[in-house]
Amino acid sequence: MTPGKTLVLAAALALLAAGMGCAHKKSGQKPAEVITAEEALRRSQDAMARHQLQKAKTILQKVQFTTAERPVYEPLVRLALADATYYIGDDLSLIEARSKYLDFVTLYGDHPRAPYAQFQTGMCSVKQIISATHDQAQTQTAIDDFAEIDKRWPNSPYARAARQFVAKGHDALAEHEFIIGTFYRKKKAYEAAVERYRALLETYPKYRNKDKVFYWLGWTLLQQRNDAQARVYLGEVDTGYPKSQYAPLARKLLVDSAKKEGVKLDVQAAPKGS
DSSP states (O other), X not given: OOHHHHHHHHHHHHHHHHHHHHHHHHHHSOOOOOBOHHHHHHHHHHHHXXXXXXXXXXXXXXXXXXXXXXXXXXXXXXXXXXXXHHHHOSHHHHHHHHHHHHHHHHHOTTSTTXXXXXXXXXXXXXXXXXXXXXXXXXXXXXXXXXXXXXXHOTTSTTHHHHHHHHHHHHHHHHHHHHHHHHHHHHTTOHHHHHHHHHHHHHHOTTOTTHHHHHHHHHHHHHHTTOHHHHHHHHHHHHHHOTTSTTHHHXXXXXXXXXXXXXXXXXXXXXXXXX
């Protein structure tokens, strides 16, 4: 055999040996772990208790359901996976978790845990709200999420809390409107400010801080020389919110306006300590 052929043969044998070695290693690898649903839930709960949320997700994603397991355990695994994703807490995880909770409600609307999944859908939306100064589309989404509980599961333990979140959401929307109205007022765009304040009062009658809206609406109307209408709103502060920080300011404006126009007023006395 020539030296050249010897080298070619040696190289071929080396490649063959290497391939056999790889095959040996592959054959020696452990097969992918298959976890029963029950075991996955137990292990994921333990990981979540230790705040090992990514580990919990990984465990739950490995589940391969048997035909017998699927009806009972698939909903529970889906919900546990949504929970693990939710508690990671960053924006992308909240978006992913909300999608998983909504999928659960869509697929298992009659499941005993469906009201919880819908409540968590709302919580995902709440956690993405920045502040009342920003666009409030996410606040409206949260309101819609929580309102769904009262529509579909009014007797659920989550219904009362959901109603409270709806009320808070409406307050946030109202506050956003107030901020916009105040922006216009400070720019001396009084007509636009009046429109915003009035729309707020009409749209959100249960807003908890209506005293400041009444006051600034009255103040703005005075700037437009609409004293008669201004006194209506300032009077709301005086009679309806006598302990408000705006009450003494409203009384002063009421008295000044009445004197200017020769109108007799019955202004509430300031409460003690105000």
